[in-house]
Amino acid sequence: WKSENPDVGHGEQEILAIKEMERIDYELRFIEPFESTDKAYLAYEPLGPNQTEVTWGFEGRMSYPMNVMIPLMNIENMLAEDFQTGLSNLKKIMEK
Template identity: 55%
Template sequence: MKILKGILFTVLGLVVLALVVAIFVKKEYTVERDIVINKPRQQVYDYIKYLKNQNNFSKWAKMDPSMKTEFRGTDGTVGFVSAWDSNQKDVGKGEQEIKGLQEGKRIDTEIRFIKPFESTCSAYMTTEDAGLNSTKVTWVFNGKMNYPMNLMLLCMSMDKMIGGDLQIGLNNLKGILE
C-alpha cells in the first residue's frame, strides 16, 4: 500500500509541476517565411489577394485534390470565406476569411480549423518592393495555445511543423508567377 501511495503522490506531483510550469510558458507562436518573386509588386498582390488562388500554390490545398471546397462572398474583398472539407486528417475541415486588405501591400486572414481539432489563428501575406520588378512576399501565421495546452510548445516547434509547408507554398507561388 505504501508503494501505491508513493506512486500516486509522485504522479500527482508531476501533474501539479506541469500545470505550474505551463503558467510560465509562452502561449503565442509565430511562423514566418518569405521569398523574392521576379514580378512587380502590384501584379503579385493582385494574385495573392484572391483566396481561391491559394488552391494553386498552397501545400495544404494540394494534399487532397478531391477535398470539397465552398466559397462565400466576393473573392479579394473583406469578408470572403474559403472553406474546405477533407477526409484526410492532415487536411481536415476549416475555413479562411479575409479580415483586412491594404491595397498593394497586405492581406490579413483568419483561419478557423474545425477538424481534426478546433483552433483559430491569424495569417497574413505582405508584398514589398525588392528591386526593379521584384517583390518580396512574406507569409506569416500567428497562433495561440491556451493554458494548459501551451505546455506542448516546450516539446514541439510550430516553426518546424508548418514553416516548411509555408516555404513550399511560396516556392509554388514563385513558379506560377514567374
C-alpha cells in the first residue's frame, strides 16, 4: 500500500504479521516530508456479536528537530481521514 496524501506526505506500508481476528503488525515507511521507518499495529477485541474495538498503535523514534515539531503538527488530525477510510474499509470486510 502506498500513500499520496498531500497533508501527510508520501510513504508505504507493508504487513509483517497477521494473527487472525486479533492483530495486524505492519511497517510504515515514510519518504516525504522526511524519511522514517517505524512499526505499527491494529489490534481487535470483540465486544459483542456485532461489535469490535479496534486499537491503533505506533512505535517510533525521532531525533531533533522533528521530535519537537511533531507534537505541534497535530498528526492525529492530519491522519484522521486516512484512519476513517481504513476503518470503513475494515468494517465492510469484517461484516462479510
